[in-house]
Amino acid sequence: MSNCCSNEPSTKAKCPGCRTSSKEVQSSTVKHHLKAPWKIKSWSTRLYFCKSKDCDVVYFSESGDSFRQSDVRTAVGQKDSSDLATVCYCYGVTRQEAISDDSAKSFVLSETKAKNCACESKNPSGRCCLPDFPKN
Ligand SMILES: [Zn+2]
Structure with a gap:
């Protein structure tokens, strides 16, 4: 990926x-x-x-x-298995939205390709959120 x-x-x-x-x-x-x-x-x-x-x-x-x-002032989604945990910090996608709405992931994918994301500051892992998206 x-x-x-x-x-x-x-x-x-x-x-x-x-x-x-x-x-x-x-x-x-x-x-x-x-x-x-x-x-x-x-x-x-x-x-x-x-x-x-x-x-x-x-x-x-x-x-x-x-x-x-x-x-830490950010709720760390990587440590939270609930549906409301944040998966993508750049665009505020929750796990539930990532599962139920395919367009959320495709939006993040296209923004990532265009280098419009801000993972280094927004994601507590400092890394791209795409590997954290639930697999479907
Ligand atoms: Zn540990």
Whole structure:
């Protein structure tokens, strides 16, 4: 599947909460989702996004900090299996809409192709939402 975010970092690290291998995320993404990013003293560490459903850790850093759902101002759809969870943050598509309305996914696909998406800032994963769309 095509991916709109071309300059993604690709390092992985194990989440301190669930030990799942998690992908690196850019600090600019984390700044857009933390409740109080100005309280972080240093941004010069690698940051990772944990997408495990049963884990409360959303972001963690190489230097040992972790940020939980309560530290993040965005409801993390990747950790929420309800129908109202957000799948696409750029265009506000919920899981229910993604399942019931095919045009939602085709819209996101065409916008992604045209590079009109904003996953790096809007999606807490910092990545394209298309892999998160429910398979049908
Ligand atoms: Zn985790």
